[in-house]
Amino acid sequence: MTKQNKALKAVTEIALNGIMALEGRGDLEQKWSDELDFFEVSIWEFKKAMLAAYEAGKNSK
Numbered sequence: 001m002t003k004q005n006k007a008l009k010a011v012t013e014i015a016l017n018g019i020m021a022l023e024g025r026g027d028l029e030q031k032w033s034d035e036l037d038f039f040e041v042s043i044w045e046f047k048k049a050m051l052a053a054y055e056a057g058k059n060s061k
Helices: 003-018 043-059
Strands: none
Touching: 003 043
């Protein structure tokens, strides 16, 4: 698995686990549907996901 694939997998896992609006989506790929590609996210979910992504990146070095 390449470094980029590992990073994408980690970011996807963080997003799917930390942002309720993504539950059941399965991936972060574009679906070409406004209903599926655009949604509201609370600031605390966004903050939690960003901090988790930062920590994952920091710990991967």
